[in-house]
Amino acid sequence: MKVKKFILVIIVILLIIALFGIKIKMQKVAELGQGEEIGIDKEITKVKNVSITTIYDNYQYNPGLKTGWGFSCLVKTENITLLFDTGGDSETLLSNMEKLKILPSEVDIIVLSHIHGDHTGGLKGFLEKNSKVKVYLPKSFPSSFKTDVESEGATAIDVHEPIEIEKGTYTTGELGVLIKEQSLIINTEKGIIVITGCAHPGIVNIVRKAKEITNENIYLVLGGFHLGGVSDSNLKIIIADFRKLGVEKVAPCHCSGDRCRELFKEEYKDNFISNGVGKIIEI
Template identity: 50%
Template sequence: MNNKQSIRMTIVYDNNAFDKRLKPHWGFSCLVRGLEKSILFDTGGKGKILLSNMRMLGIPLEAIDLVVLSHIHRDHTGGLDALLKENPRIEVWLPVFFPSSLKKAVIKRGTNLMEVDKFQKICEGAYTTGVIQGWINEQSLILDTTKGLIVVTGCAHPRIIKIISKARELLEKDIYLVLGGFHLLGFPKNEIEEIIETFRAEGVKKVGPCHCSGGEARSLFAEEYKDDFLDIGAGKEIEIL
C-alpha cells in the first residue's frame, strides 16, 4: 500500500471534457501518479488528441513509466504508437492475447513489453486483475490505497460486477472507488438499477462511470451516490490523500 504520499489520478482522454480546454473524443485514458511508478491506463483512440490533451494538462511525456492496456479495441490502444514514438522508454503491459502485429510494433520501438495473463503486482500499490474472461477479454487496474481499493476499468466487457468482485477477492479489501467505462450504454433501466444495488451490496463507496457507461447509467449512479458520484471527463483530477 502507498502510505507515503497522495495518489493523483488525471483523466487524459474521454468522450466528455471536464476541462473545456481539452478535446473530447470516444475513448479512455487515465494517468495515475504518486505511486512507485507513474501509470497510464489505456491510451485513447487517437495519438494526436492524447498528446495534445497531455500537453494542455502540463503532463511531461517522459514522466510516464508504464502503460497498461485494458483490451484490444482501438479507442483504448489508438494513442500507443504516438506515445511510444515520443517516449520509447515506457514499459507496456498488455494482455497476452493481443495480436503479434501489435506486440512486434511495440518491441520495434525498443520498448519493454510485459504480457499479462494472471493477477500480478505491477509496482508497489498497483496490480492488474489479470485477464478476466468475457465476450471480450480484458484486464483492469487495481490501486491499493489508504482508503481502500480503487478499480479502474477500460470498458468492462466481462461485466462491471464481475470485475469489482474479482478485485475484492484478489486483495481481500473493500473497494473505495470504481472509475472508468462500465459498458452500460443501451442497458435497460431496471438492469442498471440492479447493478447499482450490487455496487452498494459490495460496499463500493464512490463511483466515476464514464466513456461507454452511457448517459442513463451516469444519471442513475449520480442519483444514488449523490456527493460520492464523480463527474468524469477529460481533465478531471482526483486526489486520494
C-alpha cells in the same frame, strides 16, 4: 520383466521432462523480472498518495481540452507514473497531455486494458515521444501487436493472471471470454481504486474480482462501465450490486452511458464523481 523395465524407463523420462520444464519456467521468470504469469502470492501493499487525471474521454470536464471516443488516464503514486490506456488517437492524447502540463517522459509504465482501438489508438504516437516504458498488455493480444510495441523500443509484458505492477498497484489479469480485458487496482489507505477501460467482462464481475484479489474495501470505481443502452431495471440491479460490494464512490465515464451516470448520481449523491477529460482526482 522387460515390461517392468520399460515402464520404469518411461516414468524416469517423464520425471526428467517435468523437472526440466519447471527449471525453464523458473529461469524465464527470473530473467523477465516483471512477474509474467506470476499470481499475487505475497502481502498486498498500499500507496500513500494517488492522483488520477482523465486525459482522454468522450465526456468533457475541462472545456479547454479535446474530447474523443475512447479512454485514457494518468495514475501517479509515490512509486510510479502510469498511463492506463491511450485513447483513440495520439493527436488528441498528446494535445491534452501538453495542455495539462504532463510530459510523456514522465510516464514509466503503460497498461492497456484490451485490444480495441479506442483504448490502444494513441499508443504508437506516444511511443514516438517516449519508448522507454514497459507496456503491460493482455496475453491474448496478437503477437504482431507485441512486435510493433517492441519495434518502437518499449518492453511488452504479457499479463494473464493478477500481478503486482509496482508497490500498491495491481492488474486483475485477463477477465472475460470473447473480449479479454484487464483492469487496474490501486490499493490506498482508504481502500482500493478500480479503474476499468470498457468493462467488457461485466463491471460487477470486475469489481468483485478486484475485491477477491486484494480482500480490501472498495473506495472508488472509475472508468468505462459499458452500460450504454442498458435498461433502468438492469442498471438498478447493477447499482444494488455495487452497494452490496461496498463501493464507496463511483466515477463512470466513456462507454458508461448517460442514463447510467444519471442513476448512479441519484444513488451515490455526493459520492458520485462527474468524470470526463481533464478531471483530476487526488486521494
